[in-house]
Amino acid sequence: MHVAIKGRAPRGERSNLAQTWRRCVEHRYLFLMLLPVFVYYLLFAYAPIFNPQTGGILMAFKQHNLTKPFSQWQWVGLKYFEMMWRKPDFWVAMRNTVGISFARLLFEFPVPIILALLLNEVRRERSKRFYQTVFTFPNFLSWVLVVGLMRDLLQVDGVINGVIKALSGGVAYNFLANDSVFSNYAMLLLSNLFKSAGWGSIIYLASIASIDPTLYEAATVDGANRWQCAWYITWPGIKSTAVVLLILQCGNILNSGFDQIFNLVNGVNRSVIETIDVYIYRYAFQQSMNQSFAAASGLFKAVINFALLMTANQIARRLGENKLF
Amino acid sequence: MASQAAAIPKQHKIRRSLADRIVDIVITAIMIVLTIIVLFPFYNMLLVSVARYEDIISTPLYIIPKAIDLQNYRMAVLYPNFVNSVGVSLFVTLVGTGLSLLVTTMGAYVLSRKYLPFRRLAFYLIVITMYFGAGLIPWYLVMKELGFVDSIWVMIIPPLINTFYLILMRNYFESIPPDLEESAKIDGANDIQILFQVMVPLAAPIIATIALFYAVDRWNDWWLAMIFIQDKLKEPLQLILRHMVVDATIDLGNAMMNAMRDAHIQVHSRSLQMATVTLTTIPIVVVYPFLQRYFTKGIMLGAIKA
Numbered sequence: 001m002h003v004a005i006k007g008r009a010p011r012g013e014r015s016n017l018a019q020t021w022r023r024c025v026e027h028r029y030l031f032l033m034l035l036p037v038f039v040y041y042l043l044f045a046y047a048p049i050f051n052p053q054t055g056g057i058l059m060a061f062k063q064h065n066l067t068k069p070f071s072q073w074q075w076v077g078l079k080y081f082e083m084m085w086r087k088p089d090f091w092v093a094m095r096n097t098v099g100i101s102f103a104r105l106l107f108e109f110p111v112p113i114i115l116a117l118l119l120n121e122v123r124r125e126r127s128k129r130f131y132q133t134v135f136t137f138p139n140f141l142s143w144v145l146v147v148g149l150m151r152d153l154l155q156v157d158g159v160i161n162g163v164i165k166a167l168s169g170g171v172a173y174n175f176l177a178n179d180s181v182f183s184n185y186a187m188l189l190l191s192n193l194f195k196s197a198g199w200g201s202i203i204y205l206a207s208i209a210s211i212d213p214t215l216y217e218a219a220t221v222d223g224a225n226r227w228q229c230a231w232y233i234t235w236p237g238i239k240s241t242a243v244v245l246l247i248l249q250c251g252n253i254l255n256s257g258f259d260q261i262f263n264l265v266n267g268v269n270r271s272v273i274e275t276i277d278v279y280i281y282r283y284a285f286q287q288s289m290n291q292s293f294a295a296a297s298g299l300f301k302a303v304i305n306f307a308l309l310m311t312a313n314q315i316a317r318r319l320g321e322n323k324l325f
Numbered sequence: 326m327a328s329q330a331a332a333i334p335k336q337h338k339i340r341r342s343l344a345d346r347i348v349d350i351v352i353t354a355i356m357i358v359l360t361i362i363v364l365f366p367f368y369n370m371l372l373v374s375v376a377r378y379e380d381i382i383s384t385p386l387y388i389i390p391k392a393i394d395l396q397n398y399r400m401a402v403l404y405p406n407f408v409n410s411v412g413v414s415l416f417v418t419l420v421g422t423g424l425s426l427l428v429t430t431m432g433a434y435v436l437s438r439k440y441l442p443f444r445r446l447a448f449y450l451i452v453i454t455m456y457f458g459a460g461l462i463p464w465y466l467v468m469k470e471l472g473f474v475d476s477i478w479v480m481i482i483p484p485l486i487n488t489f490y491l492i493l494m495r496n497y498f499e500s501i502p503p504d505l506e507e508s509a510k511i512d513g514a515n516d517i518q519i520l521f522q523v524m525v526p527l528a529a530p531i532i533a534t535i536a537l538f539y540a541v542d543r544w545n546d547w548w549l550a551m552i553f554i555q556d557k558l559k560e561p562l563q564l565i566l567r568h569m570v571v572d573a574t575i576d577l578g579n580a581m582m583n584a585m586r587d588a589h590i591q592v593h594s595r596s597l598q599m600a601t602v603t604l605t606t607i608p609i610v611v612v613y614p615f616l617q618r619y620f621t622k623g624i625m626l627g628a629i630k631a
Contacts, residue, residue, distance in 0.1 A: 020442055023440070023442050024442050027438075027440070027441060027442065027516065029515050029516035029517050030435045030438060030441055030516050031435075032517075033431035033432070033434065033435050033516070033517065033520065034431070034432055034435040034436070034447070036428045036431065036432065037428060037431070037432035037435075037436075037451070037486060037491075038447075040428065040485055040486050041450065041451060041454060041486075043467070043471065044464075044467075044483055044485075045454040045458070046454075047467045048458070048459035048460075048463040048464040048466075048467045049457075049458075049459040049463065051463070051466075051467060053470060054463065054466035054467055054469075054470055055463065055466070056459060056463050057459050057460065057463055059462070059463065115359075118352055118355060118356070119356075121348065121349075121352050122352060122353075122356060123349060127353075127356070131356050131359075131360060133613075133617060134360050134363050134364060135359070135360075135363055136617065137363075137613060138363065140541050140545075140609050140613065140616060141545070141606065141609060142544075142545035142546075142547060142563055144545075144547050144563050144566055144567045144570065144571065145545075145563070145566065145602055145605055145606065147570060147571060148566060148569075148570035148571075148598060148599075148601075148602045149366040149367070149369070149370055149602065150366070151570055151571075151598075152369060152370070152373060152595055152598065152599055153366060153369055155595075157381075157595070159369055159386065159387070159388060162385055162386035162387070162388070163386065165385065165386075166385070166386060194362075194363060194366070198363075225344060226344075226345060226348055227348075259548070263567070263571050280460070280461055281461060284461050284462050284465065285552070291462045291466075294460075294461065294462045295460060295462040295463055298459075298460025298461050298462060298463070299459075299460055301460070302457055302458055302459070302460050305456075305457075306456050306457045309456045310456060313456075
């Protein structure tokens with residue numbers, strides 16, 4: 001379903017300025033109610049991009065200078081982008097971002113689908129609702145809070161290490177500060193599944209709910225068992241939703257979970273889990289006071305991200321399945 | 326012939342129900358295991374939050390409660406600025422949700438009117454912000470220019486509108502049949518009256534859903550406060566929690582030290598952290614039944630009509 005912008009005014013009316021003006025006056029209350037939205041997007045979305053006072057995205061192309069106002073900064077072209085290009089830690093952050101995103105696509109993405117298929121097979125309506133209640137709850141907690149829960153479980157004196165120590169004879173494993181790719185990725189993926197797999201399954205359960213029940217009846221009459229019903233009716237019924245969500249997820253490759261990683265990153269695991277967003281944050285507020293460099297890496301990310309999102313969105317739309325816009 | 330035809334489905338039924346029962350058992354087993362996995366961190370949270378210092382120290386695998394000691398909660402409440410931060414969080418959540426809802430509802434309604442001039446342009450200008458942003462530093466500098474540094478309003482105004490929620494609500498308003506609006510217009514109502522007297526009651530489900538989403542977002546926010554708030558008295562609860570569990574700066578204030586000394590108790594930092602985590606979870610637990618009633622609708626309404 002396209003909820004795209006329908007109701008475009010007829011051609012003749014559009015060219016008529018006076019008539020447009022009359023329509024605007026007629027709907028003055030509508031414009032009044034839209035005013036806060038207009039101001040909001042102007043100040044918080046557009047002013048940061050184009051801004052003669054603070055520089056907007058142009059500051060990425062000017063020599064950072066704390067002592068002068070932005071208008072007097074020197075143009076330096078792509079200097080900060082070249083600087084970024086030569087920095088090894090930038091490429092580490094880039095590699096981590098893409099690596100974590102692909103791991104998420106591979107291992108996290110299918111879980112809500114499987115969970116929805118399993119929940120759909122739970123017979124008793126009350127049990128189903130109970131499981132859903134439990135699985136969805138962590139989604140509404142902040143990452144600070146979930147990291148708090150994780151830290152207690154994973155720390156050297158925690159329960160998980162208690163079990164490891166009992167089994168291995170006293171050797172604890174430091175989950176929270178190590179540079180093993182496997183251990184860090186497992187921690188990121190499992191904790192994100194804990195938080196959001198249940199929530200993610202809701203969209204699939206809704207797709208399942210909209211499958212024509214007569215299909216199941218017909219299949220059952222023909223002697224199909226539950227596995228066959230799930231494989232030949234339920235799965236095709238949610239496949240298109242899954243494909244669209246997969247494509248949209250691919251568009252988000254550069255956004256691999258700031259909140260989660262920011263609350264888990266430290267000096268030891270930085271080389272493995274620091275993503276581009278965390279990197280930009282570090283250079284903006286912690287590492288150096290070179291705001292132009294932070295702005296340049298931010299702009300670089302924003303542009304690539306924009307291209308990825310638009311491509312993904314176009315493909316999803318081409319499939320006729322992007323139902324949002 | 327007739328009796329044979331009747332016998333076959335019967336046979337089928339018996340065989341299927343046997344296989345069915347096995348499938349049911351397997352699925353129930355998987356569900357129970359998953360439930361335990363999801364609930365265990367919360368069990369551990371409560372367990373550690375009511376544990377005594379000596380029990381944590383002396384038990385290698387503390388998993389069965391030896392005592393239920395609420396001292397830790399008393400200490401958590403005495404943690405510097407804790408009580409104050411609860412006030413900040415409540416203020417931000419209540420005022421922020423109210424303002425967000427008002428602005429989002431008005432905007433969504435206006436954008437849903439098909440006869441609105443420049444509607445297409447306005448909508449595109451809003452949607453594009455979901456795909457392209459200026460980046461952290463240019464955004465931060467504008468916020469600074471607008472006077473948000475160290476202001477409690479930074480947690481309310483910059484996140485005022487969530488574009489995704491705005492679109493969800495707009496789609497819902499679009500699905501309301503236009504007859505009602507037309508008849509109200511004939512009765513002489515203006516657009517503002519139509520929205521608040523006719524449309525808002527009709528859109529109650531989506532408004533309730535979005536209200537809950539905004540409330541949860543405001544309650545859970547720590548990032549804006551971390552960047553902009555320097556005054557300890559303006560820190561929200563999530564930021565205090567972050568200091569505790571992430572920065573691990575268990576900086577016990579005087580009130581707490583005195584209380585501990587007077588009561589001759591020791592509080593394990595884990596217990597203190599988990600008590601604070603528990604207290605921060607409570608508001609979410611309280612609104613969760615409402616959230617659950619609405620969220621399925623919320624994510625579907627307007628967005629996906631499969």
